[in-house]
Amino acid sequence: SAEDEARIAEIKRLLKAQNAVLVAHYYTDDAIQQLAEQTGGCVADSLEMARFGARHEAETLVVAGVRFMGETAKILSPEKRVLMPTLEATCSLDVGCAPDEFSAFCDAHPERTVVVYANTSAAVKARADWVVTSSIAVDVIEHLQARGEKILWAPDKHLGGYIQQKTGADMLMWDGACIVHEEFKARGVEDMKRLYPEAAVLVHPESPASVVALADVAGSTSQLIKAARALPHDTLVVATDRGIFFKMQQAVPEKTLFEAPTAGNGATCKSCAHCPWMAMNALDNLAGALREGRGEIHVGDALREKALAPLERMLNFNA
Ligand code: 13P
Ligand code: SF4
Secondary structure, three states, X not given: OHXXXXXXXXXXXXXXXXXXXXXXXXXXXXXXXXHHHHOOOEEEOHHHHHHXXXXXXXXXXXXXXXXXXXXXXXHHOOOOEEEOOOOOOOOHHHHOOOHHHHHHHHHOOOOOEEEEEOOOOHHHHHOOOEEEOOOOHHHHHHHHHHOOOOEEEEOEHHHHHHHHHHHOOOEEEOOEOOOOHHHOOHHHXXXXXXXXXXXXXXXXXXXXXXXXXXXXXXXXXXXXXXXXXXXOOOEEEEEOOHHHHHHHHHHOOOOEEEEOOOOOOOOOOOOOOOOOOHHHOOHHHHHHHHHHOOOEOOOXXXXXXXXXXXXXXXXXXXX
């Protein structure tokens, strides 16, 4: 619409005027991903977002995604101003892992190495030995297991179960889940496979084990986009937030992509498989953040220092 065009022009102008760069996650709206692409920013998974923000020389990072992504950017770049379209955009994994309870869980198991998923608050990261994103989680746990370490894992039980199954590591698990991925149903994916026997199935490992078991490839968002390109299949059934279709379809314009069913009846559901928090990022509040300096992320020095160590361990890790 004309209104969107005006917003887009305004955001481009403000980004330039404020020496700011836009970093967007694959699950945000197409218009936001497109803007990030067109303005020298990046569209990426959570690990690449962290790396990009930390390396970029901009004075301001505008992080379109969910809260933990903005916090991670600020922890890695305290000298930069970090803005988010809205500070309300959290994540069910973060909400389901309160720092006090998590801390008590760690205290009860002092012999375990604490590994937390990036989808957590700065306070939870501050209690951890390692932070990992889904694209690096298996490699890090494999490395720790080879050193004979026992793991305390939080918060995603599905991703944790997947890592445990891949590595055979001894993992004590927090009971958390992603409200979006937890809805994918094995029965629905089986129905899709019957309808499209030539299709490959791509699954984010935050999905239940029964769905991951049906996957040709399981992996982080960026790994799934790579797999879409690498696989010979012309038809792909994808179990992750539908925001990923913007970049995935760009990567494989000739292939047919289907959203994996969340209803268990084989029907694709257009309004499902979309993170309500990611959806809070819009052109309007993005423009507002830049125009008024709203949505700035702050992380106190003491907390920042504690959360930085496990994050740096992740960034310096080479599989
Ligand atoms: P990725 O690191 O795979 O992008 O995952 C982030 C996320 O929130 C998945 O739901
Ligand atoms: Fe969190 Fe799930 Fe949304 Fe990812 S999709 S940000 S894990 S609630």
